Amino acid sequence: LEAVGCGVLIDGNRLEVQAPPWRADLTDPADLVEEVVRLVGYKNLPSTLPIAAAGHGLTNSQRLKRRVGMTLAARGAVEVLTYPFVGDSELDDLQIPIADIRRSKVRLANPLSDEQPYLRASLLPGLLSTARRNLGRGSSGVSLFELGSVFQGESVGVVPRPSVLERPSADEWAALNGLLPSQPMHLGVVLAGEREAAGWWGPSLDHGWSDAVQMAQVIAEVIGSEITIEQGNDQVFHPGRCATINRAGKPIGVAGELHPRVIQAWSLPTRSSALELDLDALIAAAPAVRPAPAVSAHPVAKEDLAVVVADSVTVAAITAALRAGAGDLLESIRLFDIYSGPQVPEGHRSLAFALRFRASDRTLSAAETAEARQGAINRAGLDCGAVIRGA
Numbered sequence: 001l002e003a004v005g006c007g008v009l010i011d012g013n014r015l016e017v018q019a020p021p022w023r024a025d026l027t028d029p030a031d032l033v034e035e036v037v038r039l040v041g042y043k044n045l046p047s048t049l050p051i052a053a054a055g056h057g058l059t060n061s062q063r064l065k066r067r068v069g070m071t072l073a074a075r076g077a078v079e080v081l082t083y084p085f086v087g088d089s090e091l092d093d094l095q096i097p098i099a100d101i102r103r104s105k106v107r108l109a110n111p112l113s114d115e116q117p118y119l120r121a122s123l124l125p126g127l128l129s130t131a132r133r134n135l136g137r138g139s140s141g142v143s144l145f146e147l148g149s150v151f152q153g154e155s156v157g158v159v160p161r162p163s164v165l166e167r168p169s170a171d172e173w174a175a176l177n178g179l180l181p182s183q184p185m186h187l188g189v190v191l192a193g194e195r196e197a198a199g200w201w202g203p204s205l206d207h208g209w210s211d212a213v214q215m216a217q218v219i220a221e222v223i224g225s226e227i228t229i230e231q232g233n234d235q236v237f238h239p240g241r242c243a244t245i246n247r248a249g250k251p252i253g254v255a256g257e258l259h260p261r262v263i264q265a266w267s268l269p270t271r272s273s274a275l276e277l278d279l280d281a282l283i284a285a286a287p288a289v290r291p292a293p294a295v296s297a298h299p300v301a302k303e304d305l306a307v308v309v310a311d312s313v314t315v316a317a318i319t320a321a322l323r324a325g326a327g328d329l330l331e332s333i334r335l336f337d338i339y340s341g342p343q344v345p346e347g348h349r350s351l352a353f354a355l356r357f358r359a360s361d362r363t364l365s366a367a368e369t370a371e372a373r374q375g376a377i378n379r380a381g382l383d384c385g386a387v388i389r390g391a
Contacts, residue, residue: 006018082148103121124190131192132268135193160172212257237254298363308350315351329359332354
C-alpha cells in the first residue's frame with residue numbers, strides 16, 4: 001500500500017490506512033484489499049472453486065413455466081426477450097390510463113436512453129416493438145410471446161446505503177426490500193398478420209382476437225388452473241373484442257384485438273391481437289400434482305341443444321349453468337353455433353351446445369341421459385332465463 005502512496009500505521013493486527021489525495025477511488029476497506037491483490041498479482045492467488053449444494057431438480061413453478069413455453073412454441077409462437085425499459089411515448093401509444101397499474105414508473109438511476117427511463121409494468125410495449133420490426137422487414141405474420149417480470153410500483157426517494165464494513169442488519173435488509181416494487185412474472189403474446197399462408201388449399205388466414213383468447217385457455221389447461229372469461233373493457237383493446245381473464249373472481253389478464261388507434265400508432269396490420277396475463281397468479285393456483293384423467297371404456301351419449309337467451313347473457317354464464325345442471329355425468333360441453341335473426345326474438349340470440357355424457361362404470365340408459373339433459377335446461381332457465389329454441 002505504501003508503494004501506491006498510502007500512509008500505513010500498524011497497530012497489532014490492525015492497519016490504519018490513509019489514501020493519497022490522487023487516489024479518490026480508495027474509499028472502503030474492500031478497495032484496499034483489491035489494491036493489494038492487484039499488486040501481488042491475481043495469478044499468485046490460489047483458486048478455490050465453490051462447492052455447489054446438492055440440487056433437487058426444478059421447482060413446480062419452474063416446471064410449469066417451462067411447460068408454458070413449450071406449449072406456445074408447439075402452437076407456432078416464437079419466444080423473444082425484449083429490453084425491460086419503456087418511456088412515456090410508448091405508454092401513450094398504448095392508450096394506458098394515467099391511474100392504470102401499467103403506468104407504474106419505476107425510474108432507473110442511469111437509464112441507457114433518456115427516452116426510456118422506466119422499468120416496464122407491462123410486456124406489451126416490447127412485444128409490439130418486436131412485432132413491428134419483424135413485419136417491417138418482410139414477415140407476413142408474427143406470433144410472438146415473452147415470459148418476463150414486470151415492475152409495478154413507483155420510484156422511491158433517496159435509497160439508504162448500508163455500510164460495507166458489515167452485513168446489513170435485519171431492519172436495514174427489510175427496509176431495502178420494502179423499497180422494491182412488486183415484480184410478478186407475466187406472459188405476453190402478440191399475434192399480427194397471417195396465421196396461415198395462402199396456397200392451393202385456399203386463401204391466407206389472419207390472426208384474430210379469438211386466437212388470443214384461445215391461447216389463454218390453452219395455458220390455463222396446461223397449468224391446471226381454472227379460469228373464467230368475460231367481456232372486457234380495456235382501453236388498449238377494441239371495445240367489442242376484448243376479454244377479461246379471471247381466476248377465482250379476480251382479473252389476472254386481458255386478451256383480444258388491439259384498439260384501432262393502438263394498431264395505427266404501432267404500424268401493425270389490422271386485427272392484430274394480444275394477450276397479457278399474470279402467470280404467477282395462475283401458477284399459484286395450480287395443483288402440485290395433477291390427477292390423471294379418468295378414461296371410461298363405456299360409450300358416450302351425445303346430446304345437442306339450442307337455447308335462446310338475451311343478448312346481455314354471456315356464453316360463459318350459460319355454459320356454467322348448463323354444466324351445473326347436467327351434473328357429474330357430463331363429460332364435455334362445447335358451443336358450436338351462435339344465431340340471431342328470424343325465428344329469434346329481437347334482443348336475443350340462439351346458442352347451440354354439444355353435450356357429451358358418459359359414466360365410468362356403466363352404459364348410460366336413455367332415461368339417465370334425458371334426465372341429465374333436462375337438468376341442464378332447467379338450470380339454464382333458472383339462472384339465465386334460457387328457453388329451448390322452437391319450444
